[in-house]
Amino acid sequence: MDRPYDIVLFGASGFTGALTAAYLAGAAPAGTRWALAGRDRARLERLGLDVPILLADAADPASVAALARRTRVLATTVGPYVAYGEPLVEACAEAGTHYLDLTGETEFVDRVYVRYHDRAARSGAKLVHACGFDSIPFDLGVLHTVELLPEGVPLKVNGFLRGRLSASGGTLSTALSVAGRTRQLVEQGTQRRSAEGRPAGREVSSRSGGIRYVGGWALPMPTVDPYIVGYSARLLDRYGPRFTYRQHYAVRTLRAAVATAAGAGALAALARVPPARRRIQARVRPGEGPSAERRAGNWFKVTFLGEGGGERVVTEVAGGDPGYGETAKMFAESALCLAFDDLPDRAGQLTTASAMGRPLIDRLRAAGITFVRKD
Numbered sequence: 001m002d003r004p005y006d007i008v009l010f011g012a013s014g015f016t017g018a019l020t021a022a023y024l025a026g027a028a029p030a031g032t033r034w035a036l037a038g039r040d041r042a043r044l045e046r047l048g049l050d051v052p053i054l055l056a057d058a059a060d061p062a063s064v065a066a067l068a069r070r071t072r073v074l075a076t077t078v079g080p081y082v083a084y085g086e087p088l089v090e091a092c093a094e095a096g097t098h099y100l101d102l103t104g105e106t107e108f109v110d111r112v113y114v115r116y117h118d119r120a121a122r123s124g125a126k127l128v129h130a131c132g133f134d135s136i137p138f139d140l141g142v143l144h145t146v147e148l149l150p151e152g153v154p155l156k157v158n159g160f161l162r163g164r165l166s167a168s169g170g171t172l173s174t175a176l177s178v179a180g181r182t183r184q185l186v187e188q189g190t191q192r193r194s195a196e197g198r199p200a201g202r203e204v205s206s207r208s209g210g211i212r213y214v215g216g217w218a219l220p221m222p223t224v225d226p227y228i229v230g231y232s233a234r235l236l237d238r239y240g241p242r243f244t245y246r247q248h249y250a251v252r253t254l255r256a257a258v259a260t261a262a263g264a265g266a267l268a269a270l271a272r273v274p275p276a277r278r279r280i281q282a283r284v285r286p287g288e289g290p291s292a293e294r295r296a297g298n299w300f301k302v303t304f305l306g307e308g309g310g311e312r313v314v315t316e317v318a319g320g321d322p323g324y325g326e327t328a329k330m331f332a333e334s335a336l337c338l339a340f341d342d343l344p345d346r347a348g349q350l351t352t353a354s355a356m357g358r359p360l361i362d363r364l365r366a367a368g369i370t371f372v373r374k375d
Contacts, residue, residue, distance in 0.1 A: 005071040006339045007034040008054065010088065011078035013043035015289040016102065016132070019328035020077060025049050027332060027367070032339075037067055058084040061091070068095040075100040075131075075335045081108040082181070089116050089127060096123035098338045102331060104134035104224045107185045110192035113349045117195075121348035128355045130228050131334040132327035136352050137302045137369075138225040138247065139232055140361050141317040143353040144371050146239055150309030154242035157307075158209065159225075160218055160250040163300030165323055199234050202241050206230030209246035218248035232353040235346075240308065250303075295321040303374070314375040319368065326369060333363045 007028075012021040021036060028034055035052040036044045044053045054070070056063040058078055068074055068091035078084045081103040092099035093116040103109065109129050120127050130139070142157050149155055198204075206226045212218040226247045233239040290298075298321035306313045319326040334352060337343070341359040352360055361371055 003070055003072055005033045005035050005052075007032065007073045007075060007335045008037050008067060008071040009034070009335070010037045010056065010058075010067070010074060010076040012036040012047060013038050013040060014077055016324060016327060016331075017077035018047055019324055020075070020331050021047055021049060023328045023332045024335070025051070028336065029340075032336075035071075058087055061087045064088050065091040065094065068092045068097045071097060073098045073100065073335050073339045075331060077102055077331070079103060079105075081105055082111070082184075086111070086115075092125050093120040093123060093127065096125050098126045098128070100128050100131045100331065100334055100338065102132040102134065102327065103129050106224050106227050107181060107188045109224065109227070109349075110188040114188070114191050114195050117349040124347045126338060126347055126355045127349045128334065128338070128352060129349075130224055131331050131352060133300070133322040133330070134223065135225040135228040136330045136334070136360075136364070137300065137317040137319070137322075139228050139351055139353045140357075140364070141302050141304050141315065141371065142229050142245060143232065143236075143357060144317070144361060145304040145306040145313060145315045146243075147358075148313045148315065148373060149306050149311060151238065151240070153240055153309035154244075155240040155306065155308035156244045157246075158305045159245070159247045160214070160303045160305075161221065161248070161300065162250045162303075163322060164298045165300070196234075202234075202237070202239075202243075204230050204233040204239070204243050206233060206243075206245040207247075209248040212248065214250075216250050216252045218250050221247045221249045223247070228351050229353075232351040235351070235354040289324060295325050298322060298325075300326070312375070313373060316370065316372050316374050318370045318372075329367050329369070330364065333367055334360060337363055 009021055011017040024034060035054050037054040037056050038044050039055065039057040041053055041055060054067060056067040058064060064087045074088060074092055074097050076088050081101055082105050085101060085108055089099055089112050112127060138159055145157055146155060206229050208220040208222040208226055209218060210220060226245060229245050233243045300322040301316060301318040304315045337356045337360045343356055343359060346354060365371055
């Protein structure tokens with residue numbers, strides 16, 4: 001509490017950052033000491049919010065280090081994180097400042113663990129990645145499901161996403177960056193596995209699911225979400241002695257399944273060709289995104305089927321526009337949760353389930369995102 005700010009939002013002039021700033025302006029309780037930060041004062045002033053503005057540049061480690069020492073929680077929307085995120089993580093790990101981001105980049109998550117987990121654990125900093133649609137509905141949805149199943153037995157959970165989603169320029173830029181860095185992804189993953197090890201006496205398997213027909217078509221969903229869920233399961237004994245998670249994207253028809261798979265495959269292939277990647281990125285630049293009208297029609301539902309100890313449960317996490325409106329809400333509520341709620345005494349690289357868990361679920365429910373049992 002000797003620091004001047006509870007929360008600093010870094011990158012608020014970007015598309016998702018501006019939505020997050022607007023949400024915080026309405027949701028932060030009276031007395032919250034929060035500020036906007038970035039490298040361009042004029043762009044931050046155009047947001048029209050009556051909060052302090054702090055100047056810092058991710059390319060200037062000294063300015064970021066000074067920023068981290070002034071706040072209890074530093075939340076950043078500036079990606080791709082593999083390019084711009086590391087100085088902020090290092091500064092927070094050194095200063096004992098809680099760190100939040102919206103990354104969907106497994107390479108970045110692994111790099112942070114290898115380089116900064118131990119330092120953050122010593123300083124008391126919680127480093128929490130993927131605090132938006134990547135990966136809160138999945139990470140907290142699985143936790144919610146697991147808590148309804150028996151303890152001390154092997155557990156199995158399958159997740160199925162349905163919805164209408166839109167992408168901003170920043171999201172597209174990140175996706176292209178990830179698809180074009182396969183070698184670095186593999187190398188960083190190898191280093192992470194060596195550094196982390198595995199939980200003693202427990203087994204965890206978490207990955208994208210296969211193609212299934214379950215009244216509709218369930219497709220593989222090779223995102224960061226299963227990776228985050230798996231780390232939560234390794235950190236939390238409540239997930240049982242043997243835990244298995246598979247994640248799918250659900251569509252109704254075979255035609256939609258083929259189109260979705262073909263589109264994802266084509267994007268991944270083009271991302272590996274630099275001229276093609278640049279041409280795609282030029283179509284939607286970072287800082288741009290879907291209109292308010294488009295976002296109003298977007299929605300998501302994630303259904304979880306959980307089994308263990310002879311019991312079966314069905315749960316659902318659902319909300320509105322997943323990529324932007326609800327992501328801003330999830331991100332802001334995560335920052336408020338870290339700043340003000342009574343949380344587990346853990347530090348280092350964590351997940352939303354292991355760092356915040358039930359207090360964050362309660363916050364998101366109060367904010368309109370549903371966590372329900374369906375069976």
